[in-house]
Amino acid sequence: MADKILIVDDEKEIADLVALFLENENFTVFKCYTAKDALTCIEKETLDLAILDIMLPGMSGLQICQKIRENHRYPIIMLTAKGEATDKITGLALGADDYITKPFLPLELVARVKAQLRRYKRYNTPEEERQEEILEHAGLVMNIRTHECLLNEKPLPLTPTEFSILRILCEQKGKVVSSEELFHRIWGDEYFSKSSNTITVHIRHLREKMGDSFEEPKYIKTVWGCGYKIEI
Amino acid sequence: MADKILIVDDEKEIADLVALFLENENFTVFKCYTAKDALTCIEKETLDLAILDIMLPGMSGLQICQKIRENHRYPIIMLTAKGEATDKITGLALGADDYITKPFLPLELVARVKAQLRRYKRYNTPEEERQEEILEHAGLVMNIRTHECLLNEKPLPLTPTEFSILRILCEQKGKVVSSEELFHRIWGDEYFSKSSNTITVHIRHLREKMGDSFEEPKYIKTVWGCGYKIEI
DNA sequence: GAGAATTTATTAAGCTTTTATTAAGGCATC
DNA sequence: GATGCCTTAATAAAAGCTTAATAAATTCTC
Numbered sequence: 001m002a003d004k005i006l007i008v009d010d011e012k013e014i015a016d017l018v019a020l021f022l023e024n025e026n027f028t029v030f031k032c033y034t035a036k037d038a039l040t041c042i043e044k045e046t047l048d049l050a051i052l053d054i055m056l057p058g059m060s061g062l063q064i065c066q067k068i069r070e071n072h073r074y075p076i077i078m079l080t081a082k083g084e085a086t087d088k089i090t091g092l093a094l095g096a097d098d099y100i101t102k103p104f105l106p107l108e109l110v111a112r113v114k115a116q117l118r119r120y121k122r123y124n125t126p127e128e129e130r131q132e133e134i135l136e137h138a139g140l141v142m143n144i145r146t147h148e149c150l151l152n153e154k155p156l157p158l159t160p161t162e163f164s165i166l167r168i169l170c171e172q173k174g175k176v177v178s179s180e181e182l183f184h185r186i187w188g189d190e191y192f193s194k195s196s197n198t199i200t201v202h203i204r205h206l207r208e209k210m211g212d213s214f215e216e217p218k219y220i221k222t223v224w225g226c227g228y229k230i231e232i
Numbered sequence: 233m234a235d236k237i238l239i240v241d242d243e244k245e246i247a248d249l250v251a252l253f254l255e256n257e258n259f260t261v262f263k264c265y266t267a268k269d270a271l272t273c274i275e276k277e278t279l280d281l282a283i284l285d286i287m288l289p290g291m292s293g294l295q296i297c298q299k300i301r302e303n304h305r306y307p308i309i310m311l312t313a314k315g316e317a318t319d320k321i322t323g324l325a326l327g328a329d330d331y332i333t334k335p336f337l338p339l340e341l342v343a344r345v346k347a348q349l350r351r352y353k354r355y356n357t358p359e360e361e362r363q364e365e366i367l368e369h370a371g372l373v374m375n376i377r378t379h380e381c382l383l384n385e386k387p388l389p390l391t392p393t394e395f396s397i398l399r400i401l402c403e404q405k406g407k408v409v410s411s412e413e414l415f416h417r418i419w420g421d422e423y424f425s426k427s428s429n430t431i432t433v434h435i436r437h438l439r440e441k442m443g444d445s446f447e448e449p450k451y452i453k454t455v456w457g458c459g460y461k462i463e464i
Numbered sequence: 465g466a467g468a469a470t471t472t473a474t475t476a477a478g479c480t481t482t483t484a485t486t487a488a489g490g491c492a493t494c
Numbered sequence: 495g496a497t498g499c500c501t502t503a504a505t506a507a508a509a510g511c512t513t514a515a516t517a518a519a520t521t522c523t524c
Contacts, residue, residue, distance in 0.1 A: 466524090467522100472517100488503090488504105
């Protein structure tokens, strides 16, 4: 059976355009121009995916996103205008799965829709596990699944190792984690094959990228003789 | 069985909203508007998590937090208004696991609740062991996990060795611990390679930092010929 | 009770350990 | 083979620990 997709946008042209392209791919499309209609549709239909414009008159797309997440966990893609970076992040934290910046190429949107549906069907993971996929703390947002990291609404490009370290610290924020523990959790038992200075260097890179300093760290704090921690 | 969550906030709307969202996620929610009710609930129910507002009339959320920690180790999330940063620190040292700043997005709260519950269940170490994570005595609070130490609500910066010594004394408060025993517990069997004066010096530093004097010690008392103890 | 012996306190300087910084080389991936 | 990432190593800086010398307090001995 064809997947059912909801598109909500008060700019009629955009909603129509998206609907057209999706129908062309044999999806069943529900098109709404207002938040009110959208809410009705969410309740009545069994959807497989939703595309929401962030800026809507009345209720914002984020609120709709929230409403959906109260009862469903199918993928949600947010549409954002350039410069609405803030909302984009909040959207992810609230449970959106992807976002597309306007203006966009219709085919790109179609591609993302398919990607999300594929993922949704393959890994239909329980709600709890999905929640874990986003770590958030004091302006820092880590999306484990997409491997994205944002700092104060701006993308923070991290290398794989840096990402792992920051992730471990965030998952146990507050707790002091020793270099050795970090090592074991990232490289397994190869600890002694590597100089224990490696972690230090990665920490430095992280601090640099985050605009943090050793003397007065906002994020990664050194606990002498013990390890590192993210101050809550 | 559904996890049991306590929410305490004198602002009814907030407590109600939180309760609503949590119930929606199939949690069993106990809602309290006053500290008094909260204390009753803590005693009577077997909870899995507590959400406490820091500002409450009568008793503060911090005190409730402390009360809970006297007997339980389940996660505690504090609700704080913007600018209450100081309390935040105290809260953590007292054993809170996370805090959320008002105003917050309900779904974010739900996410954090789930994250804490998962962590709690994953590392569900035996009750006794977790108890030890927070030591408290006469205005002195030691949080082993975060390696923080507070004296009369103010941070007390300790070096690793000082922290270890104070921790050992606190863990066995009342009991006299000899220098030799301290040595063995901190440095293993290297005792005889080091002058036995080392401990003395560390004790002095501790007393200095704690505003304690040798003649009339409030915290670390010398027991002549035996060792040191923390007077109960 | 006086003085010796023992234990603890005080102090500050030198030493060791730990962490930070920097840059270069190596490894892998594309 | 060019790029980016990881590791290493060498050096610097910071922080903490120990030592040793001296002073004070307590206990022991006579």
